[in-house]
């Protein structure tokens with residue numbers, strides 16, 4: 111305590127000295143930096159702990175760090191298209207945060223750390239929030255989304271907006287993951303033209319290439335974890351309701367979840383801790399069972415799999431993957447590692463309603479419930495805008511706009527899902543009896559007949575702690591329809607002699623060195639447990655660190671800006 115006060119006093123003292131000696135330079139911390147600039151961490155690997163320590167020691171300022179990230183974006187955006195807009199105020203915000211730091215005010219671990227936001231997460235600043243569509247360019251909201259406001263108050267710098275599968279993939283039945291009319295096709299760093307997966311495609315590609323420390327994405331049905339594993343990252347779809355959806359362009363109020371992705375589990379946990387919490391503008395957050403949001407990063411422990419009970423839905427994995435499938439082969443190795451780390455493995459923990467799930471997925475039953483929620487949710491979002499340049503008020507207006515603006519590439523990219531939402535649904539909004547019945551169905555297929563049933567079916571009175579499955583795999587949706595949390599952590603890569611496959615638009619779908627992940631799925635509010643298991647696996651395997659590198663990397667580094 112006293113040494114902490116002392117440190118604060120000396121910080122203030124050094125700051126005053128600094129002000130006297132270099133009145134016009136941007137403020138930096140005390141000059142106790144012991145590291146040679148050439149030895150600073152590469153921005154493609156740097157962690158929050160490293161950034162915090164170096165900011166504290168005055169090795170660089172947030173202003174310099176932000177300048178380096180902006181230079182990196184400019185170097186590679188033409189290739190990858192991941193970053194839609196850079197915040198024109200980012201450098202001024204960084205300067206203000208440096209100045210706070212030099213006065214001894216440190217907001218927390220994210221103080222001065224640049225983060226990117228998916229282009230459906232609204233901000234009250236110069237950035238547009240468009241879901242990748244020209245329909246919303248120039249639109250203004252009345253205030254920040256809750257997650258953006260929370261990031262800012264934690265000291266993070268909103269560096270810009272990243273691209274996505276347009277409308278978070280809720281528009282067309284014939285588009286490509288990572289495409290929007292504004293930025294075109296985003297591609298992944300691991301092979302030229304490789305599909306980044308979606309819908310939080312830009313969040314993933316930008317984080318992987320070190321264009322920011324990390325990013326926020328949104329997930330209705332796999333949209334965080336899928337691009338995260340495709341780009342060799344950690345990502346979490348938090349329990350639905352742990353993070354507020356207020357002023358985030360919606361799909362489904364009963365499935366949408368906002369979450370972070372980063373290059374390490376600990377950094378993912380830092381960002382999650384900053385954005386989680388109750389919010390009067392999103393009443394689903396009132397279900398959060400704790401008074402104080404856990405500091406998810408604090409309790410990470412590399413021994414956390416010791417004594418854990420981990421289940422595998424073996425039949426569904428076999429249903430989808432050959433024993434020779436590379437994902438399956440790496441998954442089997444992961445099972446052995448998890449066992450070696452002290453967990454007990456429970457095979458054959460099945461989803462009893464899996465056949466129903468498949469049938470309802472095939473005939474769009476599960477999609478149509480999201481559709482009803484989209485119709486209701488998008489109407490509310492559009493009508494709450496402070497500035498609505500094209501005066502679009504609902505899904506019908508979006509259909510008209512999108513069909514008539516040639517930049518939206520209609521009908522090459524159709525509006526099938528909106529047509530389904532507006533024409534084929536049995537009721538006006540999501541409050542009718544049919545909507546309620548479908549919601550019950552959704553909870554049954556994902557919950558008792560899905561994840562929750564499998565977790566409860568063995569392992570003593572409390573059941574299992576988590577399920578594991580290889581990425582590329584349907585249970586992401588099964589968790590999402592019941593609002594359950596999922597964490598992905600890097601697991602492996604396709605071999606370097608894999609034959610390249612492309613889709614009809616020439617986007618690469620299978621490539622050498624393509625990354626894939628391991629998913630941990632659990633009960634509602636078990637986000638901490640899942641992060642902890644992922645941490646133990648990451649610390650043991652270090653797959654990202656030891657794996658293949660991106661074919662093209664930005665070269666700008668902090669040392670170029672000192």
Ligand SMILES: *[C@@H]1O[C@H](CO)[C@@H](O)[C@H](O)[C@H]1NC(C)=O
Pocket residue numbers: 195196197198236237238247248
């Ligand atoms: C937002 O869109 C407007 C209209 O096209 C544009 O002038 C502005 O530069 C955009 N904002 C940013 C930060 O790029």
Ligand SMILES: *[C@@H]1O[C@H](CO)[C@@H](O)[C@H](O)[C@H]1NC(C)=O
Pocket residue numbers: 183187188191192193194195196292293294
């Ligand atoms: C990145 O490239 C895309 C596609 O050309 C473009 O839409 C976007 O505005 C670019 N971002 C920046 C920051 O220039």
Ligand SMILES: *[C@@H]1O[C@H](CO)[C@@H](O)[C@H](O)[C@H]1NC(C)=O
Pocket residue numbers: 393394395396397
């Ligand atoms: C939130 O409000 C909606 C609509 O008023 C309601 O249907 C829903 O049950 C509420 N959710 C919670 C968690 O209170």
Ligand SMILES: *[C@@H]1O[C@H](CO)[C@@H](O)[C@H](O)[C@H]1NC(C)=O
Pocket residue numbers: 429430431432434
């Ligand atoms: C199993 O692998 C073979 C050879 O790679 C492939 O032809 C076949 O389609 C695969 N089956 C499934 C169910 O993936």
Ligand SMILES: *[C@@H]1O[C@H](CO)[C@@H](O)[C@H](O)[C@H]1NC(C)=O
Pocket residue numbers: 469470473475
């Ligand atoms: C979808 O398929 C399931 C299973 O075959 C059936 O029970 C259900 O009625 C179908 N729903 C619709 C909307 O067609």
Ligand SMILES: *[C@@H]1O[C@H](CO)[C@@H](O)[C@H](O)[C@H]1NC(C)=O
Pocket residue numbers: 506507510
């Ligand atoms: C959409 O276009 C149709 C046909 O042009 C028109 O009748 C309808 O009023 C439009 N709806 C909206 C909401 O703009």
Ligand SMILES: *[C@@H]1O[C@H](CO)[C@@H](O)[C@H](O)[C@H]1NC(C)=O
Pocket residue numbers: 606607
């Ligand atoms: C491909 O992988 C093999 C075995 O993992 C390795 O020996 C070889 O050097 C790699 N080739 C290239 C071009 O990276």
